[in-house]
Amino acid sequence: MSFFGFGQSADIDIILNDAETRKKAEHKSEDGKKDKYFLFYDGETVSGKVNVTLKYPGKRLEHSGIKVEFIGQIELYYDRGNRHEFVSLVKDLARPGELTQSQTFDFEFTHVEKPYESYTGQNVKLRYFLRATVGQRLNDISKEKDIVVHTLSTYPELNSSIKMEVGIEDCLHIEFEYNKSKYHLKDVIVGKIYFLLVRIKIKHMELDIIRRETTGTGPSVYHENDTIAKYEIMDGAPVRGESIPIRLFLAGYEMTPTMRDVNKKFSVRYYLNLVLVDEEERRYFKQQEITLWRKGDVVRKSTSHHSVIASQRFEGSSNPDKSGCQSNEDHES
Amino acid sequence: MADTIADTRRLFTKPQNLNDAYGPPSNFLEIDVSNPETVGVGRGRYTTYEVRLKTNLPIFKLKESCVRRRYSDFEWLRGELERESKVVVPPLPGKALFRQLPFRGDDGIFDDSFIEERRQGLEQFLNKVAGHPLAQNERCLHMFLQDESVDKNYTPSKVRQA
Numbered sequence: 001m002s003f004f005g006f007g008q009s010a011d012i013d014i015i016l017n018d019a020e021t022r023k024k025a026e027h028k029s030e031d032g033k034k035d036k037y038f039l040f041y042d043g044e045t046v047s048g049k050v051n052v053t054l055k056y057p058g059k060r061l062e063h064s065g066i067k068v069e070f071i072g073q074i075e076l077y078y079d080r081g082n083r084h085e086f087v088s089l090v091k092d093l094a095r096p097g098e099l100t101q102s103q104t105f106d107f108e109f110t111h112v113e114k115p116y117e118s119y120t121g122q123n124v125k126l127r128y129f130l131r132a133t134v135g136q137r138l139n140d141i142s143k144e145k146d147i148v149v150h151t152l153s154t155y156p157e158l159n160s161s162i163k164m165e166v167g168i169e170d171c172l173h174i175e176f177e178y179n180k181s182k183y184h185l186k187d188v189i190v191g192k193i194y195f196l197l198v199r200i201k202i203k204h205m206e207l208d209i210i211r212r213e214t215t216g217t218g219p220s221v222y223h224e225n226d227t228i229a230k231y232e233i234m235d236g237a238p239v240r241g242e243s244i245p246i247r248l249f250l251a252g253y254e255m256t257p258t259m260r261d262v263n264k265k266f267s268v269r270y271y272l273n274l275v276l277v278d279e280e281e282r283r284y285f286k287q288q289e290i291t292l293w294r295k296g297d298v299v300r301k302s303t304s305h306h307s308v309i310a311s312q313r314f315e316g317s318s319n320p321d322k323s324g325c326q327s328n329e330d331h332e333s
Numbered sequence: 334m335a336d337t338i339a340d341t342r343r344l345f346t347k348p349q350n351l352n353d354a355y356g357p358p359s360n361f362l363e364i365d366v367s368n369p370e371t372v373g374v375g376r377g378r379y380t381t382y383e384v385r386l387k388t389n390l391p392i393f394k395l396k397e398s399c400v401r402r403r404y405s406d407f408e409w410l411r412g413e414l415e416r417e418s419k420v421v422v423p424p425l426p427g428k429a430l431f432r433q434l435p436f437r438g439d440d441g442i443f444d445d446s447f448i449e450e451r452r453q454g455l456e457q458f459l460n461k462v463a464g465h466p467l468a469q470n471e472r473c474l475h476m477f478l479q480d481e482s483v484d485k486n487y488t489p490s491k492v493r494q495a
Contacts, residue, residue: 168466170391170392170466170494171466171469172466177344179344186339187339188339188340188341190340190341190342190343190344191344192343192344192346194346194347197359198359198360199359199360199390200360200464200466201360201464239353239354239358239359240353240359241347241349241350241353241354242349242353242354243346243347243349245343245344245346247341247343278464279464280461280464280465282465
């Protein structure tokens with residue numbers, strides 16, 4: 001029927017039930033564009049409605065079944081034909097038949113397992129999405145709606161510092177220390193570099209954060225390195241006994257949690273690279289892996305009505321001097 | 334405001350010893366290539382340069398040395414370093430084959446401005462090479478810089494702390 005252009009067709013819309021209250025998160029797409037998607041966590045229920053709107057009201061639409069799927073999928077860019085689905089749930093909304101008018105179908109995927117975090121990288125993409133399909137003889141009508149999943153962790157029990165002495169014999173000996181080995185995405189790297197021996201002319205020193213995305217297995221493993229940050233921590237030539245402090249705030253950089261062997265398909269790991277450059281542009285470096293994890297947002301405890309107002313006044317006023325604030329508070333009471 | 338404030342205090346560090354801070358540098362290495370002199374007569378002439386070294390690096394046996402070297406000695410050194418060490422050796426100033434052809438308007442390879450250009454290139458080359466920690470381990474570099482003459486039949490080896 002759809003051959004001749006006058007056949008009936010339909011538009012599909014997927015609407016989530018908690019669209020008003022659910023938070024959205026920004027996620028960069030393959031071409032670099034940033035967009036906001038609804039944010040879900042592992043175990044949360046995904047429920048909503050599928051609206052099937054007929055293009056030409058009055059005409060009927062024959063179909064071979066209407067269904068909605070929840071899919072978690074890994075796609076390797078160099079092997080796009082083979083998309084690997086690690087979560088695949090289906091709900092049938094209508095048996096084969098016909099629609100005489102536009103209709104809305106409810107659906108609910110209860111406590112869906114979402115074991116991995118959404119990730120769009122250089123060579124691989126992991127995404128979760130809902131797909132509603134109206135089956136047709138020739139070409140199904142379908143619509144996809146992407147969501148973003150974050151995986152949360154709590155403070156690790158064991159979080160030892162990284163402390164090491166490295167160098168080139170008789171030329172350069174340093175001792176570096178980073179306060180932790182596992183950092184959350186809004187954490188601060190606090191550390192120091194102590195110079196034990198300096199026999200070369202150093203020009204500057206920087207700390208780089210490198211992301212290494214590993215795809216493929218066995219003989220066809222491919223690593224893609226990306227320098228996310230370069231932070232100069234020293235300018236000039238140090239001497240023996242000098243200690244250079246490090247304080248690097250991670251919240252300013254776009255990073256994901258460390259992902260190890262996700263579904264045996266890919267890994268995303270982060271490294272701190274300490275780089276020293278001498279007068280002749282020779283580079284000396286030491287790379288160290290760190291584990292990144294995502295901390296859940298702290299839920300704001302309900303504060304008294306009084307202090308909520310007071311803090312709002314303080315944040316909102318252009319002259320936040322104490323006396324002004326206090327007189328308002330007095331007025332309130 | 335709801336999150337706890339991160340602890341960004343510096344890690345504990347020992348205060349620096351005054352001698353370390355203000356004492357003599359442990360890393361000075363100065364190499365000068367100067368005083369070009371043309372020796373010999375007729376077609377057998379060649380130019381030698383004075384290579385003067387001043388250092389306090391322990392890897393060098395002599396803290397001060399002064400030797401005379403010609404361009405082919407530099408070429409030999411470069412070849413040895415390329416073969417023996419894993420260093421990417423910087424290039425030498427040009428070989429100037431054209432200048433060695435007859436019937437030139439100027440003095441060819443004995444032209445003052447050419448010698449000066451070459452002298453500068455050789456000085457840059459030596460400073461880059463001698464400052465490299467891996468090149469400093471090569472016997473050929475020490476022989477070139479500090480021995481009276483270059484023995485091209487030497488046995489290549491590594492030098493440890495002098």
